[in-house]
Amino acid sequence: MSQAHAPRLLVVGANHRSASLSLRDQMFIDDAMVGAFLGGLKAAGLHEALVLSTCDRVEVWASHHDDDLCARLVAEAFAARTGLSPAALSGQLYEWAGPDAVRHVFTVTASLDSLVIGEPHVLGQVKTAHRLARDAGTVGPELETVLQAAYGAAKIVRSETRIGEGPVSIAAAAVQMAREVHGELGRAKGLLVGAGDMGELVAESLLAAGLSWLAVxxxxxxxxxxxxxxxxxxxxPFETLREALAEADIVVCSMGGRTVQLTTDMIGAALKKRRRKPVFLVDAGIPGDIEPAVNRLDGAFLYDLSDLERVALEGRSGREQAARAARTVLDNEINGFLKGRAGRAAVPAIVALRQRFEESREAVLAEAGTDAALATRLLVNRLLHAPTEAMKGAAAEGAEWKAMEKTLKALFRLD
Incomplete structure (x- = not known):
């Protein structure tokens, strides 16, 4: 990495590809500890930084004029947190600087660098990290500019591709199918029969998706x-199961007791009491808990784990296809941002050049008066004097001349 230059973005951290789960667990920083962690970095000399700490990754996004110093300060902070030496951590930490760091931030924010591509909660995690860093007083102009641009790019990726569509887990598939039967879940009632792990997981996902009421x-x-x-x-009470079935819009059965728990007759009777209002059923038992013939009843929509896994696989396949389109969209956004930033970086030099030319023009006019030929000749000579001397010096030294000549021809279109 280069040493001293204008402040630019740097990323240092570990993710699911670079480091073990045990190390990431040691590095993990919960929200309550973020302020103290960032305060330590600030005290060490790193005044612009945020920390993104999730199950997939623990990273510091920072801005500094010295890449090596910034990377060392972050590595030392992670080492102090884990109790390991910076040398022991070095093989599992990655570093990205400048345009590479910008690309990384955009890619993470758009959820194209996650274990599950396209998961919408990633953007929320980044925004939470941004807010906590702002609260800690460690968000400056460099971070703010990059983050706002990354948010905009993530929004465009979501609107122009199908990256967020399709469930990628059995529980997510159950939520999607429940919505297809009942629409939004805010008015639906759920019933969890049994206490198996998969049933609990599906119930948690349904509640997170807005299920208004659940009985166990x-x-x-x-x-x-x-x-x-x-x-x-x-x-x-388990003795009231038949009555509970009649009240439930969504039934998740997770007994796994090798005997059928919900029969066609039971579900048929519940549907009759419901006046044929549909019911969505998830058979989360291994082996199954619900009689397969239930699916032939009008108004009953039964999915077992195999059905849900098939839906999830289709969702994963769809996301992989969408990810290719999303990366193309994101590349365009990143390249546009970097080009715009490079253009803005040239503005101070352009302003200074214009000011120098204007000063030369005023001095020549004062000296030449109304003699246009003299004025223009003096102006050309004065404007070219300093560049000519610099080019002669570079040509004499040899090393920089070729690059300078190429730049000169490009600037003034001499070819």
């Missing part, structure tokens, strides 16, 4: 009560 029932009342407390749900 199981043969062992104590197990149902424990699970209901964890899910912030209601408890229904």
């Amino acid at each position: 029932t199981a043969p062992r009342a104590s197990r149902a009560e424990t699970l209901a407390e964890a899910l912030n749900a209601h408890v229904m």
Whole structure:
């Protein structure tokens, strides 16, 4: 890496590809600790930084004029947190600087560098990291400019591609299918039958997606009560299962007891009481808990784990195809941002050049008066004097002349 230059972006961290889960767990910084962590970096001399800490990655996004110093300060902070030496960490940390760091920030923010491509919560994680850094007083103009541009690019990727569409897990597939049956879940009631792990996972996803009400029932009342407390749900006595089925818009069964728990007759009777209002059923038991013939009932939509896995696989395939289009869109946004930034970087020099030319023009006019030929000859000579001397010196030394000659021809279109 280069040493001293104008402040620019730097990323130092570890993710699911570079480091083990155990190391990332050691590096993880929860929201309550972010302020102290950033305060330590600020005290060490790094005044513009944020920390992005998720299950996939722990990274510092910073701006500094010295890449090597910035990387060392961040590595030392991570080493102090993990109790490891910076040397022990070095093989599992990556560093990106300048345009490469900008590309990384854009890619992460657009959720194209995650374990699950296209997950919308990644953008929220970045915005939370931004807010915490702002609260800690470590967001400056460099970070702010890059982040705002990354947010805009992520929005364009979402609007112009299908990167966020399609479920990628069994639980997400269950949520999607439930929405296809009932629309938004805010008015739906759910029933979890049994206390199996997969049923709990599906129930959690349904609640996170907006399910308004959930009851839990199981043969062992104590197990149902424990699970209901964890899910912030209601408890229904197992003896009232038939009555509970009639009230439920969504039923998740996760008993796995090698016997059918919900029969065609039971679901048929529930549908009759519901006046054929549809019911979505998830058979999360291994082996299955719901009689397959339930799917032949009008108004019953039954999905077992194989069905949901198939939907999830289709979602993953769709996202992989969309990811290619998303990367093309994102590349255009990144290149546009970098070109715009490079153009803005030239503005101070252009302003200074114009000012020097204007000063020379005024001096020549004062000296030449109304003699236009003399004025123009003097102006050309004065404007070319300093560049001519610099070019002669560079040509004499040899090393820089070829690059200077190429730049000169490009600037004045001498070819």
